Amino acid sequence: MTTFDAVVLRTIEETPDARTLVFDLTPASADYRAGQFVTIDPHQFPGLRGFVDYLEHLKGRKEAPRAYSMCSAPNEPHVAVTVKEEFYEAGRTKYPPLLSGFLVHQLRPGDRLAIRGFAGGYTLPDDV
Numbered sequence: 001m002t003t004f005d006a007v008v009l010r011t012i013e014e015t016p017d018a019r020t021l022v023f024d025l026t027p028a029s030a031d032y033r034a035g036q037f038v039t040i041d042p043h044q045f046p047g048l049r050g051f052v053d054y055l056e057h058l059k060g061r062k063e064a065p066r067a068y069s070m071c072s073a074p075n076e077p078h079v080a081v082t083v084k085e086e087f088y089e090a091g092r093t094k095y096p097p098l099l100s101g102f103l104v105h106q107l108r109p110g111d112r113l114a115i116r117g118f119a120g121g122y123t124l125p126d127d128v
Contacts, residue, residue, distance in 0.1 A: 006115045008107050009078055017085040019104045022078050030079050034124045038117035039065035042099045055095060066099045
């Protein structure tokens with residue numbers, strides 16, 4: 001897998017709690033197959049540092065990167081993922097979600113982040 005330096009080109013509000021994030025990637029070779037995903041590591045965002053540290057303390061382990069399925073087609077010029085904000089529900093979820101709300105409400109065009117991809121074996125055959 002490759003770690004890409006991604007620039008947010010635009011965000012598209014799909015619903016009040018979901019956004020499609022369109023990225024320009026460097027290196028520009030975004031060779032993936034329909035059905036694959038990328039991962040985004042929450043440790044890279046200074047604004048989440050305290051929350052990451054707190055959750056790691058509570059859980060006793062390092063927070064893992066989060067996976068997001070591609071919603072763009074492999075032949076499109078830019079890659080995109082759609083993120084739906086997850087919510088904390090008392091009695092149903094043990095911990096508050098870490099990254100989805102940040103990606104939905106805080107990322108803006110021009111922001112840079114590292115994205116790792118592409119992975120996932122549930123892909124469409126090439127002849128589709």
